Amino acid sequence: NAGVTQTPKFQVLKTGQSMTLQCAQDMNHEYMSWYRQDPGMGLRLIHYSVGAGITDQGEVPNGYNVSRSTTEDFPLRLLSAAPSQTSVYFCASRGQADTGELFFGEGSRLTVL
Amino acid sequence: SQKIEQNSEALNIQEGKTATLTCNYTNYSPAYLQWYRQDPGRGPVFLLLIRENEKEKRKERLKVTFDTTLKQSLFHITASQPADSATYLCALNRDSNYQLIWGAGTKLIIKP
Numbered sequence: 001n002a003g004v005t006q007t008p009k010f011q012v013l014k015t016g017q018s019m020t021l022q023c024a025q026d027m028n029h030e031y032m033s034w035y036r037q038d039p040g041m042g043l044r045l046i047h048y049s050v051g052a053g054i055t056d057q058g059e060v061p062n063g064y065n066v067s068r069s070t071t072e073d074f075p076l077r078l079l080s081a082a083p084s085q086t087s088v089y090f091c092a093s094r095g096q097a098d099t100g101e102l103f104f105g106e107g108s109r110l111t112v113l
Numbered sequence: 114s115q116k117i118e119q120n121s122e123a124l125n126i127q128e129g130k131t132a133t134l135t136c137n138y139t140n141y142s143p144a145y146l147q148w149y150r151q152d153p154g155r156g157p158v159f160l161l162l163i164r165e166n167e168k169e170k171r172k173e174r175l176k177v178t179f180d181t182t183l184k185q186s187l188f189h190i191t192a193s194q195p196a197d198s199a200t201y202l203c204a205l206n207r208d209s210n211y212q213l214i215w216g217a218g219t220k221l222i223i224k225p
Contacts, residue, residue, distance in 0.1 A: 004156075042117060042202070042215030043157075058212070090156050101147065102213070104156030 002026050006091050006105035013081040013112045021076040021108050023091030029103070031094040032074040033058070034066065036087040037107075043090065049074055081112045116140065119203060119216035126193050126223050134188040134219045136203035143205035146179055146186050151200045151218065160201075161188075193223045 007022045025032065033048035045058030049068040063085060065077040078085060088109050092102040118137045126132040136146070145164045149157035163170040163179045163186065170177045176189040190197050200220045204213040 040121065040217055042217045043204075043213075044215075045212060048212070092156075101159035101162065102149075102157070104158070106156050107154070 004091055004093055004103050004105040006089075006108050008108060009106065010109050011111070013078075013110065015081060015083060015112060017081050019078050019081065021078075021089055021091075021110075023074045023076065023105060024072050025074075025091075025093040025103070026072065027093060027095060027103065028071060029093035029095050030071065031100075032068070033092050033094075033102075034064070034074070034076045035090045035092060036060065037090060038087050046076065046089075078110075081110075083112045086110060086112045117203065117205060117214060117216040119201075119219045121217060121219070123220040123222055126221065128193060128195060128223055128225050130193055132190040132193045132197065132221055132223070134201050134221065136186040136188065136216055138184050138205055141184070141205055141207075142181075143207075145206055146177075147204045147213070148175075148177055148186075148188050149202040149204065151202055157202055190221075195223045195225055197221065198223045 004025045030051045034046040035043040037043050044060045046064050047058055047066040049055045052068050052071050055066050055068055068074055088107050090107050091105040094100045094102050116139045147162045148160045151157040161170055161177045163177045165181055174191045178187045200218040202218040203216045207214040
């Protein structure tokens with residue numbers, strides 16, 4: 001009954017470092033996405049994927065890369081971390097293409113110094 | 114620009130009363146709207162979805178209304194309990210790709 005699993009839960013980086021946030025789901029969902037959540041703002045979509053081998057940009061994609069080699073996994077890569085990327089990151093998946101509820105992971109809190 | 118507004122101030126409600134949260138939007142014609150609950154340090158959890166042709170949706174103590182003329186959704190929790198204390202997020206589909214745009218959320222505090 002795992003649902004959406006994100007790792008790590010917390011991470012501190014120095015400016016310029018790179019890292020990968022991992023996301024895995026066991027619900028066989030085709031749609032997966034990454035959001036960031038900042039104080040006083042709504043969730044903002046970074047990248048999303050509608051199936052293995054297919055990815056697309058969301059609202060705030062700059063500085064992030066994604067890939068989708070399997071249905072289960074959707075990692076988010078920060079290429080060269082900047083303080084503006086300090087945020088809480090959420091991975092979410094959806095079973096139905098339209099109107100379906102999003103299932104979220106527990107979040108990854110990233111601090112860039 | 115497209116915008117969703119939720120009351121940024123925390124809403125304090127006495128236990129047993131009905132809590133009503135508001136979600137207003139501009140420059141949209143969404144096909145549906147969703148409400149989520151988020152507890153501190155956790156990811157959002159889906160509660161209800163209401164479509165543009167539905168006026169009201171209920172689930173146990175929860176009720177959502179959707180007024181496309183006023184561009185507003187109201188989220189009600191009846192017989193509120195301290196366990197209902199959380200931040201509640203509304204989200205609307207933004208485009209034909211079913212991407213969602215989110216409000217910043219309203220923090221609800223139910224006092225015993």
